Amino acid sequence: MTGLPTPPATPNAAPNATPDGTRPFDDVSRLSFNQITADGSSLREVVEGCARHGIPYVSVWRHKLAETGVDAAARLLRDAGVRVSSLCRGGMFPASTQAEREARIDDNLRAIDDAAALGAEVLVLVCGAAPDRDIAAAREMVAEGIERLVTHARERGVKLGIEPLHPAFAAERSCITTLREATRLAARLDPAVVGVVADVYHIWWDPELYEEIERAGTRVVGFHVSDWLVPATNVLMSRGMMGDGVIELRRIRAAVDRIGYVGPIEVEIFNQQFWPMSVDELLPLTKQRYLAHV
Amino acid sequence: MTGLPTPPATPNAAPNATPDGTRPFDDVSRLSFNQITADGSSLREVVEGCARHGIPYVSVWRHKLAETGVDAAARLLRDAGVRVSSLCRGGMFPASTQAEREARIDDNLRAIDDAAALGAEVLVLVCGAAPDRDIAAAREMVAEGIERLVTHARERGVKLGIEPLHPAFAAERSCITTLREATRLAARLDPAVVGVVADVYHIWWDPELYEEIERAGTRVVGFHVSDWLVPATNVLMSRGMMGDGVIELRRIRAAVDRIGYVGPIEVEIFNQQFWPMSVDELLPLTKQRYLAHV
Numbered sequence: 001m002t003g004l005p006t007p008p009a010t011p012n013a014a015p016n017a018t019p020d021g022t023r024p025f026d027d028v029s030r031l032s033f034n035q036i037t038a039d040g041s042s043l044r045e046v047v048e049g050c051a052r053h054g055i056p057y058v059s060v061w062r063h064k065l066a067e068t069g070v071d072a073a074a075r076l077l078r079d080a081g082v083r084v085s086s087l088c089r090g091g092m093f094p095a096s097t098q099a100e101r102e103a104r105i106d107d108n109l110r111a112i113d114d115a116a117a118l119g120a121e122v123l124v125l126v127c128g129a130a131p132d133r134d135i136a137a138a139r140e141m142v143a144e145g146i147e148r149l150v151t152h153a154r155e156r157g158v159k160l161g162i163e164p165l166h167p168a169f170a171a172e173r174s175c176i177t178t179l180r181e182a183t184r185l186a187a188r189l190d191p192a193v194v195g196v197v198a199d200v201y202h203i204w205w206d207p208e209l210y211e212e213i214e215r216a217g218t219r220v221v222g223f224h225v226s227d228w229l230v231p232a233t234n235v236l237m238s239r240g241m242m243g244d245g246v247i248e249l250r251r252i253r254a255a256v257d258r259i260g261y262v263g264p265i266e267v268e269i270f271n272q273q274f275w276p277m278s279v280d281e282l283l284p285l286t287k288q289r290y291l292a293h294v
Numbered sequence: 295m296t297g298l299p300t301p302p303a304t305p306n307a308a309p310n311a312t313p314d315g316t317r318p319f320d321d322v323s324r325l326s327f328n329q330i331t332a333d334g335s336s337l338r339e340v341v342e343g344c345a346r347h348g349i350p351y352v353s354v355w356r357h358k359l360a361e362t363g364v365d366a367a368a369r370l371l372r373d374a375g376v377r378v379s380s381l382c383r384g385g386m387f388p389a390s391t392q393a394e395r396e397a398r399i400d401d402n403l404r405a406i407d408d409a410a411a412l413g414a415e416v417l418v419l420v421c422g423a424a425p426d427r428d429i430a431a432a433r434e435m436v437a438e439g440i441e442r443l444v445t446h447a448r449e450r451g452v453k454l455g456i457e458p459l460h461p462a463f464a465a466e467r468s469c470i471t472t473l474r475e476a477t478r479l480a481a482r483l484d485p486a487v488v489g490v491v492a493d494v495y496h497i498w499w500d501p502e503l504y505e506e507i508e509r510a511g512t513r514v515v516g517f518h519v520s521d522w523l524v525p526a527t528n529v530l531m532s533r534g535m536m537g538d539g540v541i542e543l544r545r546i547r548a549a550v551d552r553i554g555y556v557g558p559i560e561v562e563i564f565n566q567q568f569w570p571m572s573v574d575e576l577l578p579l580t581k582q583r584y585l586a587h588v
Contacts, residue, residue, distance in 0.1 A: 130540065132540075133540050133541065133542045134542065135498075135499070135540075135542070139501070166461060166462070167460060167461045167462070167499040167500075168460070168461070168462040168526065168529055170498075170499035171499075171522050171524045171526065171539075171540045172524055172525060172526070175499075176501075177499050177500070177501060178500075178501060180501075181501040204429075204464075205429070205461040205464035205465075205469075205471050206461075206471070206472075207433070207470075207471060207472060207474070207475040228464075228465050230465045230466055231466060232462065232465065232466070232529070233528075234527075234528070235462055235526070235529055245465075246424065246426075246427050246429075246465045247427065248427045248428065248429070
């Protein structure tokens with residue numbers, strides 16, 4: 001592992017930093033690799049790759065899970081000794097009819113079962129967008145939908161992580177657009193079950209980011225990293241590898257450390273540029289950038 | 295003007311609605327056409343087109359103004375009897391060196407002179423992005439930059455309108471991303487000179503939109519309309535004509551009416567699809583959609 005860049009000493013150095021502000025090269029004990037980053041690879045390739053490269057966690061997507069089935073995936077993970085930080089994703093609550101909303105609740109209940117079967121700590125909720133122009137009504141459908149999941153999630157030992165998405169996705173993926181709003185939603189419900197997921201790509205621009213991280217406090221059940229590239233060509237698919245964009249990753253990481261979040265840190269990069277890479281190229285790059293920039 | 299769709303009666307009908315909730319077809323007394331909507335046309339074509347189609351206001355861009363010169367543009371506007379709702383744009387305060395920041399202040403002072411020469415009520419400020427990763431420092435540069443313009447703007451009788459931009463532009467165009475933040479910035483400065491511009495495209499997603507419009511109150515010096523298309527392909531260039539997207543235009547318009555804003559309502563659509571159209575096609579379409587949806 002020689003030849004990697006030494007992270008600079010900064011006032012924002014994380015709590016597990018060495019006295020000179022750097023951290024040991026091999027401290028990837030909290031690193032989770034979100035498999036969408038390697039969407040060209042199978043779940044098996046990603047899980048076995050993580051094991052081979054010493055990455056302790058993976059975040060699993062349901063469309064990938066469907067390829068192998070839940071039981072086979074659970075065996076694969078157990079055999080590899082890789083833990084699941086989160087399952088992506090539940091949510092998508094708003095719909096134009098009651099029947100469709102019920103079907104989505106049912107799908108979320110199955111997602112909770114899947115998360116439990118994999119030993120995933122968190123089911124990430126991407127809440128969904130309004131089926132029409134009424135974003136306020138959609139937000140109510142989201143609140144109702146999450147509430148309907150709480151008992152089942154508690155029974156299965158799975159946390160629900162409300163992930164606010166960047167406002168660029170408000171019309172198509174999530175009417176929950178700020179950490180403040182996600183925290184308010186979570187605050188109505190059992191803190192042992194419902195929390196929020198802070199993804200730097202979605203929240204970095206927020207003028208009240210640091211106050212909102214502090215307010216979220218113990219509700220934070222997930223922390224995702226990537227970078228915002230300039231120029232942004234396509235908001236969905238132009239997430240960058242840490243260090244390639246403009247997000248103050250270390251400052252945000254320090255704020256999340258300060259509120260006491262000690263769980264996995266997921267690298268989740270939506271960018272087709274990385275999909276042709278093999279996991280043996282992509283995972284070392286991910287580790288290197290994580291160590292240098294997060 | 296027969297054959298145009300009748301706007302539906304809605305609980306959000308604007309105060310100038312007729313008793314059945316509709317408004318007369320010819321009520322375009324507050325309509326302003328922002329010339330970027332017709333970027334394929336010259337200033338002369340736009341101004342004379344507005345006069346011909348009974349649109350009382352235009353919003354002028356400085357790169358178009360440069361084509362004719364300020365004096366010729368002022369004569370053109372006077373001769374046509376078209377008023378200038380705003381000049382676009384000042385701002386762009388953050389830069390990596392003090393010299394560059396000073397150059398930008400100078401450019402803003404000239405923009406204030408241009409606005410005064412055109413009789414523009416407002417100079418729209420697109421505040422600029424961080425030159426590096428430090429968005430907090432950029433926000434301080436913005437605050438300092440605006441403060442440096444106040445005296446000159448007061449002397450010239452031009453209002454400064456801080457326009458928060460959609461968070462998708464935070465890395466490239468504006469570190470001021472919410473109406474709340476713009477209002478806070480404005481609140482430090484003379485209310486007779488410094489206000490905010492509410493553009494639905496930039497703020498529609500905000501979970502606290504209506505509270506923030508109310509908070510902005512008399513600081514609102516401009517109101518811009520367009521629509522958010524689904525799917526969004528390119529965030530900069532996929533603004534839609536009113537009615538083609540998901541924004542609750544009439545509800546937002548009603549909120550802006552309630553705080554007492556009675557100034558021009560600008561149609562500002564960044565979308566190359568409209569640029570090949572002649573003003574004699576585009577201006578009637580704009581009027582029709584304004585009347586039906588705003």
